[in-house]
Amino acid sequence: MSSMSLPQLREIRYETPARHVARIVLNRPERRNAQGVVMTYELDRAFRHACHDNDIHVIVLAGAGDHFCAGHDLSGIEPLWPTPEESIGLWGQYQGPGWEGSYARERELYLDITERWRNAPKPTVAEVQGACVAGGNMLAWACDLIVCADDARFKDNTADMAMPGAEYFAHPWELGVRKAKEWLFTCDWLSAAEAEKRGMVNHVVPRAELTNFTLELATRIAQKDRFALKLIKEAVNAAQDAMGRRQAMSVSFALHQVAHLQNMLLHGFPIDLSKLHPHLQTALREYQDKARREEQPSNASAQSP
Numbered sequence: 001m002s003s004m005s006l007p008q009l010r011e012i013r014y015e016t017p018a019r020h021v022a023r024i025v026l027n028r029p030e031r032r033n034a035q036g037v038v039m040t041y042e043l044d045r046a047f048r049h050a051c052h053d054n055d056i057h058v059i060v061l062a063g064a065g066d067h068f069c070a071g072h073d074l075s076g077i078e079p080l081w082p083t084p085e086e087s088i089g090l091w092g093q094y095q096g097p098g099w100e101g102s103y104a105r106e107r108e109l110y111l112d113i114t115e116r117w118r119n120a121p122k123p124t125v126a127e128v129q130g131a132c133v134a135g136g137n138m139l140a141w142a143c144d145l146i147v148c149a150d151d152a153r154f155k156d157n158t159a160d161m162a163m164p165g166a167e168y169f170a171h172p173w174e175l176g177v178r179k180a181k182e183w184l185f186t187c188d189w190l191s192a193a194e195a196e197k198r199g200m201v202n203h204v205v206p207r208a209e210l211t212n213f214t215l216e217l218a219t220r221i222a223q224k225d226r227f228a229l230k231l232i233k234e235a236v237n238a239a240q241d242a243m244g245r246r247q248a249m250s251v252s253f254a255l256h257q258v259a260h261l262q263n264m265l266l267h268g269f270p271i272d273l274s275k276l277h278p279h280l281q282t283a284l285r286e287y288q289d290k291a292r293r294e295e296q297p298s299n300a301s302a303q304s305p
């Protein structure tokens with residue numbers, strides 16, 4: 001075991017269900033496992049713990065309840081920014097004026113930390129059921145393998161908010177170029193069967209068998225040599241990166257920021273709210289008000305999803 005201790009966890013669970021396997025569970029089923037600042041840094045601590053634990057070879061990422069993840073938590077009931085102590089990057093100034101704070105926040109919370117998990121050296125397996133929406137896809141995509149239940153469905157509805165896709169823009173790599181375009185243009189659901197056909201998921205299994213199937217797969221992989229597994233992962237990731245993945249993602253992240261600024265200019269809000277449910281519009285305006293109250297005095301910007 002590693003000597004690193006895992007502090008008390010509020011929004012995730014950390015389990016070791018089989019030899020050499022850690023299972024991290026998003027544990028906010030009442031909010032469809034929406035990912036806020038608390039969950040983000042608990043996840044990071046859990047990944048760090050599993051990676052530094054000599055006895056862990058494979059990490060499963062699952063979600064409690066009926067749905068894997070509803071995306072980013074925009075309720076505003078949690079802290080909006082990481083503290084310098086928990087932050088994994090060096091950008092800082094998350095409450096900076098103009099777009100400085102929003103840019104730094106999106107880099108830290110959505111792009112850089114997701115990339116960090118994608119590059120965790122040990123193999124990771126996502127276990128996905130029910131709805132997986134917008135930022136929720138980023139969590140699944142950061143894993144090396146995806147097993148999903150036959151009731152799993154995937155959506156990135158950012159175009160309905162006048163936004164060009166979630167921040168970690170793996171869409172073309174996950175779906176292929178044409179399907180990625182159609183999926184983003186339409187905001188339609190992608191079924192588990194269609195996701196498997198596109199190569200986005202490794203297996204589709206009956207809902208009742210999801211956890212056992214995923215654990216069995218993880219356990220079989222975990223019997224292999226730990227270092228060889230790390231090197232296999234690094235080699236395949238390097239091949240994908242040699243195809244330009246990281247550079248393309250840098251461009252799409254910059255375009256994502258252009259869209260936020262366009263929405264600020266047109267609507268005074270980082271996204272276009274007009275097509276969203278009235279309840280969500282109200283919640284998001286309250287979220288922005290909270291962000292404004294907590295900003296630095298000279299700040300005229302808003303926080304963004």
Ligand code: ZN
Nearest residue numbers: 106167304305
């Ligand atoms: Zn954004």
